[in-house]
Amino acid sequence: MSDTKTKKKRKEKPPIEEPLLAPGHRACSGCGESLGAKLVMDAAGPNTYATCCTGCLEVFSTPYPESAWKMPWIHSLFENSSAVAAGIEAALIAQGRDKDVNIIAMGGDGGTADIGIGCLSGMLERGHNILYVCFDNEAYMNTGVQRSGLTPFDARTSTSPPGKRSWGNKTTKKNLPGIAGAHGIPYVATATVGYPNDLINKVKKALKIQGPKYMQVHVPCPLGWIHPTDQTIEIAKLAVLTGLIPIYEMEYGEVTRVRKIGKNRRPVEDYLKPQGRFRHLFAKGAEAEEELEKIRQIAEDNIKKFGLA
């Protein structure tokens, strides 16, 4: 391995550093949320203040006396990471400590789309120079997989179980990026751990923009979605390729860029079948064709709306 070619490579690639979300945290094996947080933090770098909502991310990373975070980090409550971040920004400005630092507020889909939407809206409206990142694993995982406003249609959760009179979650995903964009903020992006480099680039881009930014990162949860731990990336990609999770950017409320699916488009079944939370749609004698058609329609609508074809 000592030929010149390798030496050249060595120069090209920097040494691998331990992530800013240090190992030893207690996220489940294959957790998409921990991967997402690792990628976001390393993209942001150590000069970052971070706030976090209650949820898996907070619980698995900070059981006292341990903390996985290597940047200044605070958790307060389930629904206020955005407001706490706003307070941090205000104090840093007042103390003249706001130069060359990033502020990132984080939360799960529950902490962001449901209980924390008021504080989030306030933060976006007021123009703080903060990036909010929602890690969307599509349910309240920390409390045992209950539905949230971002749980997809027909998914099984512990509070949207399929049964004789139900196919699972009755609602479709709340359009939170759209709501964020409607605040007229300079940058909104969706991303996924399925495409890590795209995620990293978007974080870096967002942090260069002055003002409030919102990112929603799709993060599979092997425990709640019921899929093998090694399938986290694959499932995340399929969510995009089926059209169920559109990946796009918005500036001042207008969609400016999308990740096209084109010829790589896959049928929704390819995404649904490997996940236990949709297993009831494929059970013997389930007669779920009507439901599957509705899900196909959701994908179709996304593809049309965002021009993903």
Added chain:
Amino acid sequence: MKEFIEGSMAVARGVAVCRPHVVSAYPITPQTHIVEHLSEMVADGDLDSQFINVESEFGAASVVLGAAAAGGRSYSATTSQGLLLMGEVLFNIAGLRLPISITVANRAVSAPINIWNDHSDAMVFRDAGWIMLFAEDNQEVHDMQIQAYKIGENPEIMLPVLVNMDGFILTHAYETVETISQKEADDFLPPFKPEYYLDVNKPITMGVLGDPNYYLETRYSLQEAIDESRDVVKQVAREFKEKFGRWYGDLIDTYRTEDADTVFVAMGSLVGTIKDTVDELRDKGEKVGLLKIRCYRPWPGEEVVESLKNIDNVIVLEKAVSLGASGMMADEIKASLFDTPHRPKISNFFIGLGGRDIPKESLIKVYNQVKEKPQYNQFVDLKPELLEYPS
């Protein structure tokens, strides 16, 4: 400087000279004037603070929490429904040991909705880990702002402080107030320099998960800190007197109790009315005095016992009810006296709820009732005709 100003302005002036880095609040009557004044000062460049308008009191409390965690002195004000909406954050702030100061323009709680004064809002938070001070008049509430930061930010204490003032009765009353100058304030209150705060140059993690192996000790140390804050409240009151010559008591204050056989116990602006009543009764030869509770949390048990040691009749007047139990303060006074040799009779009354007027005559009536026999859990000036169901 002597100024004839509204109570809310007395508060705003008192806060402004503390140079808060961050002020965040949400409007609610009768607190609103306070933050309006502060936002004007910021707009005019007279106050160099970040003023953050928020979407709710929950947001305001969360903003000041974040600001304090980042090492900033921070301030908010609210009342009633707003204080209740802050509730979850208030407990969190104390647990995080962030010495924020919040002024509460005390008001009744809904339902029915009522914007007038009582103490039902603040008393909900007596177990939240906040130091709770109650001001008697606008001079005291002006002076209490700087004292609050000096107490809470003491490195041995590091606890938040609720400064309580009666809504409307004080917030909207014009009085002459000797205001503290910036120079005087800077001499009295050192800059906020917490030992631990969020900083990219020295990262720490705040707001951890405390499992059963650790949580209990966090409550122990909170209790330890708030217990020790008694001495700091006293010391700050003394230092304040030395510098400014003004004294309102420390944890408690007493009025004409030396040879008294009966005392009223109360908090807030009611103390002023009681003083007048005491004077009137004294003129008639009654041996009556007043015990003012200035610091409700930490509870000044020893001081209460000491000041009641020669008293036969105690009349506790409270502006809040512990529904399903009794008067919160009356119960605490009884508990404090339980292990002492001298146990006076404790009568307790609920008074002025929802802003019901408290004339001197009502206090004299109460006094006469107690002279006859002790009274328990009585609602003063109840209108029986309003309690009848229509037939």
Added chain:
Amino acid sequence: MARPRPAGYVAEPGSSKANKTGSWRTEKPVFLHDTCTDCRICVLVCPDGIIFGADSIYDADFDFCKGCGICAAECPVDDIEMAPEVR
């Protein structure tokens, strides 16, 4: 005397490393060091960020590797294999 920083109040950055999650593992990735093209996708996608190395020689820190198998699943040239963990 109250201490400004009692237990349960502030944690040190990165102190999670005291917790060796490697004990969770039932399978382990075997880095074959054969067809590796030095793309570092495994480094990128490991949720625990514990794949280290250089110049096509990469390996997991087995103190922490949870054995999720994402690295093996995502390696584009199949140079990582999962094998049962034997202890």
